[in-house]
Amino acid sequence: MTKAKRQGPVTKDKGQRTAVSQPADRPRLKTLIVYFSQTGNTERVAEAIAEGLSDAGAGPIDLRPIEAVGPDEWLAYQALGLGTPVFYYHEPPNVRDWIKALVRSAEPVPVFTFNTNGGNPCNTLRRMQKFLKKKGGRVLDSFECFGYDTYPIYLKSFRRWGHPDAEDLARASAFGAAFAEKARSFLAGEAGGEADYDFVGGRLFRLSWICRKPFLDRFFPKLNLAADLCTRCGACARACPTDNILLQPDPLFLNQCIHCYLCERVCPENAIRCDWRKWTEKLNPGPATRPTEASA
Numbered sequence: 001m002t003k004a005k006r007q008g009p010v011t012k013d014k015g016q017r018t019a020v021s022q023p024a025d026r027p028r029l030k031t032l033i034v035y036f037s038q039t040g041n042t043e044r045v046a047e048a049i050a051e052g053l054s055d056a057g058a059g060p061i062d063l064r065p066i067e068a069v070g071p072d073e074w075l076a077y078q079a080l081g082l083g084t085p086v087f088y089y090h091e092p093p094n095v096r097d098w099i100k101a102l103v104r105s106a107e108p109v110p111v112f113t114f115n116t117n118g119g120n121p122c123n124t125l126r127r128m129q130k131f132l133k134k135k136g137g138r139v140l141d142s143f144e145c146f147g148y149d150t151y152p153i154y155l156k157s158f159r160r161w162g163h164p165d166a167e168d169l170a171r172a173s174a175f176g177a178a179f180a181e182k183a184r185s186f187l188a189g190e191a192g193g194e195a196d197y198d199f200v201g202g203r204l205f206r207l208s209w210i211c212r213k214p215f216l217d218r219f220f221p222k223l224n225l226a227a228d229l230c231t232r233c234g235a236c237a238r239a240c241p242t243d244n245i246l247l248q249p250d251p252l253f254l255n256q257c258i259h260c261y262l263c264e265r266v267c268p269e270n271a272i273r274c275d276w277r278k279w280t281e282k283l284n285p286g287p288a289t290r291p292t293e294a295s296a
Contacts, residue, residue: 052176105136116147
């Protein structure tokens, strides 16, 4: 896990805990930032936002992966941040399920949401706001930026290579600082409403409606195990965000797959095979062009 670059009132599950006193002229803002990140993109944005909050005098700040946060833990905080990549024009099912499992807060809690995406987040922020409001969360603001898309059907075109970049992270830090002031105003009962998201309709909405589990289960590549290559190391099971892989002792794929295909990518022996030919040929016409580091 990458560590925050500067000292501040930020606590991470893995790494050094740092305690910093708060400026006397600013009220404390105990904040929990929860993130789902498989490649590190969304985690880096979470860290940048935490640094911005810290610079604005907020804290203490706990920065934690989504699988490490129970449904009632957010109730111990004054503010919540929730970040995710965008899968198939949606928040991933495990993120949605995490929100729906939250214990409802008796008092409104200021919330910010953020995502990394390959260019088509569609109505992700709008949906997250709706789900969080049912649990007592009030989304005051949100942050979005590109994230390098590692999805297998896009690897040929290397979409959003280099993101989040330094400019993205600087914007995320500035967002964190601005949110600290919005949350303080909200908690003080001052004017300031919830975020307002325009509905994205048309083709993108239709695609988001189509790209749900029944469609993905039927038309997207199945996970196939090359048993002669598998060493039963368990890397796939540890990486799966929904505990969909059971070791018996060979990997057994259950029915809670969210089609992230991380298991295929992390297998050190290339023992998990998926046939991507139809999709890569359809979405990536022409020769592959990988950008240089200078242009990334």
